[in-house]
Amino acid sequence: MYPQQLLGQLGKLSEQQQKLQNQVATGLRVQEAADDPSAARKIIMWQADKAAIGQYRENVNSQRDLAITNAGVMQQLKKLSDRANELTIVADGTQSKDALQHYATEVDGLIEQALSLGNSRFNGNYIFSGTATDTAAFEAIRDAAGKITNVASQGNSNVSSVEVSPGNTLSAQWVGSNLNDGGQVGLFRDNAQEIDVFGDLIALRDHLMDGNTEAIQNIDNDKLEAIEDHFIRFAGSNGSMQARMETQVASLNNQEFALTGMISREGDADIAETIVRLNEVQYAYQAALQSGAKIMDRSLMDYLR
Amino acid sequence: MSGLLGTLDMGQRALQAQMKGLELTGHNLANVNNPNYSRQRIEVSSTYQVDAGMDSRGTGVGVVTIEQIRDQILDSQIRSEKSVTGFLESRMTGLDYIQTGMGSVLNPFGQEGAGGLDTQLENLVASMHDVSSDPSSRTSRHMFLDAADTLATEMRNMDQQIQQLEDRWDDELNLRVEETNLILDKVASLNQSIQKAERGGANTANDLRDQRVNTLESLSELIPIDVNSDANGRLQINVNGVPVIDGETVVSRLSAEAQQEGAPAIFWQPDGQAFAPSEGRLGGIQDVRNTTLLEMRDQINAIAEDLIQTMNQSHFQGFALDDSTGRDLFIGQNASDIQLNQDLKDHPEWLQVSSRQGETGNNETISNMINEMQASRAGLGERTYVEAHADLVAQLGQSIRSSRSDLEDQQAMEALMINQRESISGVSLDEEMTQLVKYQRAFEASARLVSIVDDMLSTIVAMGR
Numbered sequence: 016m017y018p019q020q021l022l023g024q025l026g027k028l029s030e031q032q033q034k035l036q037n038q039v040a041t042g043l044r045v046q047e048a049a050d051d052p053s054a055a056r057k058i059i060m061w062q063a064d065k066a067a068i069g070q071y072r073e074n075v076n077s078q079r080d081l082a083i084t085n086a087g088v089m090q091q092l093k094k095l096s097d098r099a100n101e102l103t104i105v106a107d108g109t110q111s112k113d114a115l116q117h118y119a120t121e122v123d124g125l126i127e128q129a130l131s132l133g134n135s136r137f138n139g140n141y142i143f144s145g146t147a148t149d150t151a152a153f154e155a156i157r158d159a160a161g162k163i164t165n166v167a168s169q170g171n172s173n174v175s176s177v178e179v180s181p182g183n184t185l186s187a188q189w190v191g192s193n194l195n196d197g198g199q200v201g202l203f204r205d206n207a208q209e210i211d212v213f214g215d216l217i218a219l220r221d222h223l224m225d226g227n228t229e230a231i232q233n234i235d236n237d238k239l240e241a242i243e244d245h246f247i248r249f250a251g252s253n254g255s256m257q258a259r260m261e262t263q264v265a266s267l268n269n270q271e272f273a274l275t276g277m278i279s280r281e282g283d284a285d286i287a288e289t290i291v292r293l294n295e296v297q298y299a300y301q302a303a304l305q306s307g308a309k310i311m312d313r314s315l316m317d318y319l320r
Numbered sequence: 321m322s323g324l325l326g327t328l329d330m331g332q333r334a335l336q337a338q339m340k341g342l343e344l345t346g347h348n349l350a351n352v353n354n355p356n357y358s359r360q361r362i363e364v365s366s367t368y369q370v371d372a373g374m375d376s377r378g379t380g381v382g383v384v385t386i387e388q389i390r391d392q393i394l395d396s397q398i399r400s401e402k403s404v405t406g407f408l409e410s411r412m413t414g415l416d417y418i419q420t421g422m423g424s425v426l427n428p429f430g431q432e433g434a435g436g437l438d439t440q441l442e443n444l445v446a447s448m449h450d451v452s453s454d455p456s457s458r459t460s461r462h463m464f465l466d467a468a469d470t471l472a473t474e475m476r477n478m479d480q481q482i483q484q485l486e487d488r489w490d491d492e493l494n495l496r497v498e499e500t501n502l503i504l505d506k507v508a509s510l511n512q513s514i515q516k517a518e519r520g521g522a523n524t525a526n527d528l529r530d531q532r533v534n535t536l537e538s539l540s541e542l543i544p545i546d547v548n549s550d551a552n553g554r555l556q557i558n559v560n561g562v563p564v565i566d567g568e569t570v571v572s573r574l575s576a577e578a579q580q581e582g583a584p585a586i587f588w589q590p591d592g593q594a595f596a597p598s599e600g601r602l603g604g605i606q607d608v609r610n611t612t613l614l615e616m617r618d619q620i621n622a623i624a625e626d627l628i629q630t631m632n633q634s635h636f637q638g639f640a641l642d643d644s645t646g647r648d649l650f651i652g653q654n655a656s657d658i659q660l661n662q663d664l665k666d667h668p669e670w671l672q673v674s675s676r677q678g679e680t681g682n683n684e685t686i687s688n689m690i691n692e693m694q695a696s697r698a699g700l701g702e703r704t705y706v707e708a709h710a711d712l713v714a715q716l717g718q719s720i721r722s723s724r725s726d727l728e729d730q731q732a733m734e735a736l737m738i739n740q741r742e743s744i745s746g747v748s749l750d751e752e753m754t755q756l757v758k759y760q761r762a763f764e765a766s767a768r769l770v771s772i773v774d775d776m777l778s779t780i781v782a783m784g785r
Binding site for chain 1: 419441445446449456676687691709711716718724
């Protein structure tokens with residue numbers, strides 16, 4: 016009978032040794048759900064949360080790329096608007112007709128440039144067409160000489176936003192035009208704000224062509240200044256959006272760090288503790304073997320001849 | 321009569337009795353490692369007395385019987401413990417099988433990058449986010465469809481795994497039913513042999529009885545049995561009140577019948593009474609099959625059904641890049657047949673991501689789908705998909721853990737009883753060696769008696785010369 020008991024004890028001890036050995040080797044305390052069911056459940060949930068955080072960060076990064084693209088467009092728009100504003104100041108009654116027409120040609124260039132900026136693309140999508148990203152945001156209507164006489168807004172004024180934390184969405188997208196009252200403010204054209212970059216530039220060019228310096232000084236100048244302000248507001252909001260995204264990423268990183276710690280606390284083996292326990296079990300195993308051998312060795316047989 | 325010749329006879333009887341004792345000690349020693357053996361003792365008694373008037377003389381010793389040292393109550397307790405152990409053991413084996421079979425899909429622990437169902441769900445959500453960030457990108461659409469396809473395949477795999485486990489356990493149950501019937505036959509035939517051997521005599525067929533005790537224990541590992549014996553030692557076995565063995569005849573046998581759902585049902589034939597064992601291996605197999613496996617299938621199906629319905633509902637209303645609409649994302653009813661819509665696989669541009677026509681950059685539909693993926697589902701008891709999966713894993717883990725500790729406790733309990741029996745019925749080397757010495761010395765003494773009587777007879781014979 017004794018050998019059976021000894022075998023049972025040795026079996027148990029060697030099973031424990033194997034388990035601890037495995038924990039030391041892998042560094043994981045929870046290797047299967049049965050090791051600690053409630054920890055297993057927590058780990059799965061936290062791992063899902065961690066994966067979600069990684070995804071949120073990617074979402075923020077995709078919007079950050081868009082915001083950087085927007086900032087690039089804005090830089091050029093700002094230059095364009097500066098030059099147009101300069102021209103409204105330079106083009107006064109003292110200028111010759113030739114000089115005014117020369118300026119008009121320059122404004123034509125600015126209009127073309129604005130059009131091309133309005134139809135900027137990012138990842139193959141028109142960035143100022145709202146959610147109609149496969150449609151160019153603006154289409155020029157030209158006269159026989161190829162000059163732009165009008166620019167039609169296409170696309171829409173809806174933006175698509177992405178989730179950056181549970182229930183929180185964010186969008187760095189700008190819309191090119193908003194012909195309604197209210198909603199997303201249009202960058203090039205906005206009814207509520209009375210902004211029409213193309214219309215005002217075309218008017219400036221036409222006034223320059225006609226030598227109507229009075230209109231330039233009295234009307235175009237104000238309008239282009241309003242556009243300048245409008246652009247500055249956009250640039251500002253883009254800056255604060257980027258700052259918000261930085262904060263968001265930092266907060267996601269913190270959460271991820273905390274979750275990693277929590278997962279490790281529940282699921283990882285405390286190496287020092289595990290090794291100490293492994294040693295204990297090994298001693299117990301050896302002791303059982305030795306004492307077993309000694310006890311089994313003795314019986315009355317030894318004393319009979 | 322007595323005298324020298326009588327004394328010689330007495331010496332011879334004594335030698336025989338000590339010889340018997342030695343033989344029996346040898347038999348006991350030979351069976352020292354036989355776990356089913358219960359040690360035997362000879363019972364000796366002084367033989368008849370000779371009455372010679374005032375002087376009555378003993379005639380020595382004789383073997384009355386060989387008795388088996390056995391505790392019937394302990395035997396019956398061990399049988400019922402064996403039934404419980406059998407139940408727990410087969411449940412544990414079943415759960416181990418499940419753990420091994422479903423491990424990779426259920427237990428993502430310890431295997432870096434190994435995909436459990438939760439990983440597939442996470443991947444699907446991640447790829448949805450990518451589509452949402454760039455709704456018109458064909459690459460992200462491809463990736464989303466790949467993730468959805470992988471998830472569907474994984475769910476079908478799980479379903480197949482469960483199916484395989486169910487089949488394996490049905491086979492196991494059928495085999496065990498056959499085994500039970502064979503053991504019943506064996507018990508009946510042992511009963512017959514014992515009856516034959518013991519017929520009319522004072523002899524007890526000790527070794528056959530040992531075999532029967534052992535066979536009954538094997539039987540009680542399979543089903544819980546109730547053993548009664550009448551005054552003549554005729555054995556009757558009942559199982560939950562159904563008479564199964566009466567003496568040398570097997571009265572009822574088991575039969576298993578496959579069912580639409582769950583484990584095969586077991587009946588006692590010929591009277592067709594249903595048998596739902598709560599103990600023994602048969603009970604354990606039915607328990608794993610009808611609770612753990614069935615629940616697992618139900619839960620995986622619940623996740624799959626809800627996923628199919630919810631995703632299809634949102635997707636159906638969205639618009640594809642070419643403004644087409646009205647397609648399902650997944651085809652199928654549950655985990656057994658869930659599949660990604662082949663049309664979408666072939667035409668990623670048909671993935672319906674936008675909530676309005678003509679808006680290729682619109683991500684409202686896919687955003688809704690993301691929200692649905694992360695929301696608590698009424699169909700899953702207000703849990704999210706990941707939560708439902710985590711619960712499934714934790715539940716299985718918990719069953720394994722508690723089964724393991726139940727089994728360990730039970731095994732310890734059984735070992736304790738077997739120890740106790742061993743201390744009563746088992747062969748102790750020390751004791752047998754003592755017996756050996758005792759019989760040897762007694763033999764020597766009796767031999768001495770014979771030799772002295774021999775001397776004395778010689779003396780008498782010599783007197784006559």
